[in-house]
Amino acid sequence: MMNNIISTIKTNQSFIILPHLKPDGDAIGSSLALAKGLEKMNKSVKIISLDEVPYDVKFLDCKDYFVDSIDMESIDIVFALDSSDVGRLEDRKEFLVKPIVNIDHHKTNTLYGELNFVQEDACATGEIIFNLLNSLEIDIDREIATDIYTAIASDTGNFMYSNTTAKTHEIAADLITKGIDVSLISMYLYQNIPLNKFKFNTEVLRQVEFYFDNRVALVTISKELKIKYDCYNTDSIVESIRNIEGVQVAVLIDERNSIAKISMRSKKDIDVSLIALDNGGGGHVNAAGFEVDAGVEAGKKIVIKELGMIYERIS
Numbered sequence: 001m002m003n004n005i006i007s008t009i010k011t012n013q014s015f016i017i018l019p020h021l022k023p024d025g026d027a028i029g030s031s032l033a034l035a036k037g038l039e040k041m042n043k044s045v046k047i048i049s050l051d052e053v054p055y056d057v058k059f060l061d062c063k064d065y066f067v068d069s070i071d072m073e074s075i076d077i078v079f080a081l082d083s084s085d086v087g088r089l090e091d092r093k094e095f096l097v098k099p100i101v102n103i104d105h106h107k108t109n110t111l112y113g114e115l116n117f118v119q120e121d122a123c124a125t126g127e128i129i130f131n132l133l134n135s136l137e138i139d140i141d142r143e144i145a146t147d148i149y150t151a152i153a154s155d156t157g158n159f160m161y162s163n164t165t166a167k168t169h170e171i172a173a174d175l176i177t178k179g180i181d182v183s184l185i186s187m188y189l190y191q192n193i194p195l196n197k198f199k200f201n202t203e204v205l206r207q208v209e210f211y212f213d214n215r216v217a218l219v220t221i222s223k224e225l226k227i228k229y230d231c232y233n234t235d236s237i238v239e240s241i242r243n244i245e246g247v248q249v250a251v252l253i254d255e256r257n258s259i260a261k262i263s264m265r266s267k268k269d270i271d272v273s274l275i276a277l278d279n280g281g282g283g284h285v286n287a288a289g290f291e292v293d294a295g296v297e298a299g300k301k302i303v304i305k306e307l308g309m310i311y312e313r314i315s
């Protein structure tokens with residue numbers, strides 16, 4: 001499959017890259033690395049995202065790669081990165097009109113591309129892009145190395161989760177030899193929370209509820225609270241709830257315009273991707289999500305019911 005992608009790149013000239021909506025560090029970092037790599041081959045390339053780049057990865061050199069429209073007549077190939085299904089690209093349907101190369105590491109990937117390069121055992125899409133650029137014999141310079149390191153650090157919880165392998169560390173070591181500044185990247189990623197977000201997080205954390213003998217921790221974020229703090233970035237909250245001793249599953253229910261976005265995180269072998277799949281979403285064993293269009297209370301009922309079935313089964 002890698003060979004098919006290599007020949008697709010070599011025989012075409014004009015590309016766009018779509019990271020998933022509400023992009024995270026892996027989606028942004030892997031998109032930037034691929035864009036910069038393709039540019040080194042004198043290809044024309046833009047990244048199309050309608051969402052803001054999250055504050056913690058804004059330090060990456062985004063130059064003028066990001067656009068929100070493009071003449072699709074001139075485009076040969078559409079890369080979809082870190083996106084398990086077309087729903088993750090649905091805000092940009094009008095760009096899905098040329099052959100899609102789907103590059104991802106979600107086990108729930110629906111293989112929606114003309115070419116599908118889905119490697120479940122890759123810790124991040126950034127790892128696949130690292131291998132792809134090496135296969136293309138593109139020089140991974142310090143800037144591209146910073147993008148890939150950011151992608152990998154983001155998806156492995158800074159080299160903490162079970163997707164962290166010897167290979168992950170080998171790639172990180174290779175990237176460090178390219179001259180990246182690990183402590184500076186970590187500062188941007190982890191020691192850079194905007195003050196309004198910190199205050200927002202503090203209030204959210206006070207509202208956590210516990211279920212199933214404190215094995216499940218759940219919090220709902222209302223639209224009003226986001227308006228109160230002018231904070232719409234809910235990143236890292238669900239992970240910090242999972243940090244509690246004895247909590248096996250952490251759930252965050254985020255009230256968006258007409259939908260509720262459910263984010264789940266688990267410890268060990270509790271597979272929250274199955275709950276996500278059941279409800280039209282996707283993800284990984286320990287990190288998954290889905291949307292409910294009937295509001296936050298309905299979302300809460302669904303998750304609690306699904307978790308109730310899991311706890312009935314294992315107790």
Ligand code: AMP
Pocket residue numbers: 020082084085087088106262263264280281282283284287288289290291
């Ligand atoms: P999140 O909770 O949004 O940070 O997502 C956790 C993981 O689940 C990520 O790998 C996402 O790509 C995936 N995920 C979240 N929401 C969805 C969705 N609606 N459809 C498919 N995958 C999702």
Ligand code: MN
Pocket residue numbers: 020023024026027082
């Ligand atoms: Mn992602």
Ligand code: MN
Pocket residue numbers: 026027082105123124125155
């Ligand atoms: Mn990812």
